[in-house]
Amino acid sequence: MGDRVSTDQPVIRLDHVSKIYPLPFGDVVALDDVSLDVERGDFIAVMGPSGSGKSTLLNLIGCLDVPTEGDLYIAGRNIRELSDDELTDLRRDTLGFIFQQFNLIPLLTVRENVEYPLVLKTRRRESKGLVEKLTRRVGLEEELLSHKPSELSGGQSQRVAIARALINEPEILLCDEPTGNLDTKTGTLIMELLEEVNQQGKTIIMVTHDPRIAGYAHRTINLVDGKIA
Amino acid sequence: MIFFEFAQRSIRLHWLRSLLAVLGIVIGVVAISSMGILGNSLVLSVGEALSDVGDTVVVYPHSGGFGGGPGVQTNDVITGRQVQQIERAVGANDVIPLHVGADRIKVGGEEGVAQVYGMETTDIPLLLEISEGVYLRGASGAMVGQALAETYDLDVGSRITVGDESLRVVGILAERGVGFDINPDQAVIVSDQWYTSVYGEEDYDQVIVKVRNLEDIEEVKNAIDATLNRRETVVDVFDTRMILETILETFSTISTFTTAIGGISLVVAGVSIFNVQMMSVTERTKEVGIIRSIGTRRREVMKMFLYEAFLLGFLGSAIGGILSFGGGYVALLIMLQDTAYLFAPSSLVYIPYGMLFGIGTSLVSGLYPAWKAANLNPIDALRYE
Numbered sequence: 001m002g003d004r005v006s007t008d009q010p011v012i013r014l015d016h017v018s019k020i021y022p023l024p025f026g027d028v029v030a031l032d033d034v035s036l037d038v039e040r041g042d043f044i045a046v047m048g049p050s051g052s053g054k055s056t057l058l059n060l061i062g063c064l065d066v067p068t069e070g071d072l073y074i075a076g077r078n079i080r081e082l083s084d085d086e087l088t089d090l091r092r093d094t095l096g097f098i099f100q101q102f103n104l105i106p107l108l109t110v111r112e113n114v115e116y117p118l119v120l121k122t123r124r125r126e127s128k129g130l131v132e133k134l135t136r137r138v139g140l141e142e143e144l145l146s147h148k149p150s151e152l153s154g155g156q157s158q159r160v161a162i163a164r165a166l167i168n169e170p171e172i173l174l175c176d177e178p179t180g181n182l183d184t185k186t187g188t189l190i191m192e193l194l195e196e197v198n199q200q201g202k203t204i205i206m207v208t209h210d211p212r213i214a215g216y217a218h219r220t221i222n223l224v225d226g227k228i229a
Numbered sequence: 230m231i232f233f234e235f236a237q238r239s240i241r242l243h244w245l246r247s248l249l250a251v252l253g254i255v256i257g258v259v260a261i262s263s264m265g266i267l268g269n270s271l272v273l274s275v276g277e278a279l280s281d282v283g284d285t286v287v288v289y290p291h292s293g294g295f296g297g298g299p300g301v302q303t304n305d306v307i308t309g310r311q312v313q314q315i316e317r318a319v320g321a322n323d324v325i326p327l328h329v330g331a332d333r334i335k336v337g338g339e340e341g342v343a344q345v346y347g348m349e350t351t352d353i354p355l356l357l358e359i360s361e362g363v364y365l366r367g368a369s370g371a372m373v374g375q376a377l378a379e380t381y382d383l384d385v386g387s388r389i390t391v392g393d394e395s396l397r398v399v400g401i402l403a404e405r406g407v408g409f410d411i412n413p414d415q416a417v418i419v420s421d422q423w424y425t426s427v428y429g430e431e432d433y434d435q436v437i438v439k440v441r442n443l444e445d446i447e448e449v450k451n452a453i454d455a456t457l458n459r460r461e462t463v464v465d466v467f468d469t470r471m472i473l474e475t476i477l478e479t480f481s482t483i484s485t486f487t488t489a490i491g492g493i494s495l496v497v498a499g500v501s502i503f504n505v506q507m508m509s510v511t512e513r514t515k516e517v518g519i520i521r522s523i524g525t526r527r528r529e530v531m532k533m534f535l536y537e538a539f540l541l542g543f544l545g546s547a548i549g550g551i552l553s554f555g556g557g558y559v560a561l562l563i564m565l566q567d568t569a570y571l572f573a574p575s576s577l578v579y580i581p582y583g584m585l586f587g588i589g590t591s592l593v594s595g596l597y598p599a600w601k602a603a604n605l606n607p608i609d610a611l612r613y614e
Binding site for chain 1: 231515516526529607
């Protein structure tokens with residue numbers, strides 16, 4: 001297991017990372033020798049055409065996959081050296097996920113969706129008003145807490161997803177086309193919310209096709225054929 | 230527990246599918262419990278009918294089987310000297326030598342054939358119970374079995390002709406049922422003296438030893454064996470408890486077999502649970518991807534699906550357990566015409582057994598789907614539509 005990194009070290013470090021998918025008709029190189037340092041509090045937009053490796057990069061940083069070659073450090077820990085349970089715990093405690101399709105859990109209410117990662121971490125239901133505080137912070141009405149995800153609008157769903165991503169106070173937020181399923185006005189509101197979250201110290205990596213949305217980031221990385229252009 | 234709530238909600242959401250799976254378990258548990266109750270009741274009922282002879286050791290002349298049995302022609306006998314040897318071997322236990330034969334009987338105008346047992350009149354109360362009249366004392370009277378008395382309409386004081394000799398019925402025996410020693414219900418019991426004088430047989434066909442302390446049965450058996458069969462086998466010694474145990478064992482095997490047949494329906498129910506759980510995993514693949522990506526461990530996913538299987542099994546088993554009373558009652562009513570054995574602890578225990586099997590089957594059936602869900606690749610699961 002990697003040692004904790006000191007605060008002046010990058011919160012995410014890719015060191016000559018490649019990801020190759022072996023397929024029957026030949027290997028597909030999704031990421032090719034990518035090196036990247038992301039500092040604490042950074043807001044990075046990842047752009048590039050379809051098949052350029054954006055999702056692969058996000059999956060690797062999200063500890064949902066491991067590199068074929070090279071090393072990837074998340075909060076100072078080399079993910080190659082971690083077990084499946086340790087990777088899962090890293091996703092739960094250090095990373096927050098925001099998806100294009102919101103990906104709320106349909107069986108749970110809004111409150112339960114928001115508190116779910118915290119319940120996983122603490123093994124008990126949240127009772128100190130944290131959920132209410134967080135829903136206010138993301139601009140969600142408290143009356144919606146007892147509703148099911150199917151009863152929410154797109155904007156409301158994405159706010160719930162953001163609240164869920166923030167409940168365990170992760171260092172890094174990973175956003176995959178966070179406004180992709182929203183109208184322009186709602187998308188702008190969500191981006192303003194993410195900008196605010198970033199200003200409060202969270203590191204954000206955001207995959208997007210939309211240059212206007214990428215404009216909210218501090219810097220933009222363009223991926224072409226698995227390489228940073 | 231959030232995973233338990235997941236399981237409950239999933240069952241509620243897919244209530245019809247869950248209901249059918251539960252129904253399968255209900256049927257399986259009822260089948261296995263009812264068959265178990267029926268089998269056990271059969272064993273109990275047979276055991277009760279035969280257990281009154283459990284304290285008996287029966288000695289027959291050796292002929293490779295029950296040679297001297299009632300109505301069987303044989304030259305093998307037990308001599309008076311051998312009886313004395315048996316008496317010495319068994320100590321304080323009662324030894325009852327018997328003449329066993331069959332003869333024509335005539336009551337009024339009716340004729341037939343009956344078994345005739347000849348024994349010392351003092352031995353009769355040791356072996357047989359009376360329902361009417363008195364025990365035979367003198368040489369010229371007879372006692373008759375309950376069934377024979379009913380067939381020929383015999384009462385105390387009636388006359389019965391055995392062979393060519395007329396005898397007065399002094400007592401009617403209580404019904405005894407099928408025994409391993411003697412079957413007096415259809416028989417005439419006469420004195421040893423009368424039997425010897427009429428048939429001219431001094432030797433005996435069978436000796437019954439009533440063992441006072443049941444724990445001594447083996448010892449008594451061995452003592453007779455050691456005394457009489459020292460050089461060559463001249464008598465066969467049977468312990469009725471052993472015969473009883475063999476019969477009960479046979480019935481237990483039949484009972485196990487019928488319960489196993491009931492178990493087949495539980496296997497079918499297990500397949501249904503498996504199917505439901507596989508559908509659940511397929512339908513919730515994306516959900517598994519979501520919860521895995523936001524920090525749910527593999528074994529927690531597995532737990533979630535196993536809870537679901539457990540709940541289906543528990544519900545089915547609980548309902549099945551209650552209905553098993555009814556199922557067992559009906560099975561006993563049809564097969565044995567007697568429902569008393571339903572409440573015997575050894576019968577009732579089949580209900581929790583059935584329930585445990587129900588829950589166990591559900592868990593085993595849910596194991597692979599749960600494992601499959603836990604081992605889904607989170608990236609592929611997230612993309613699943």
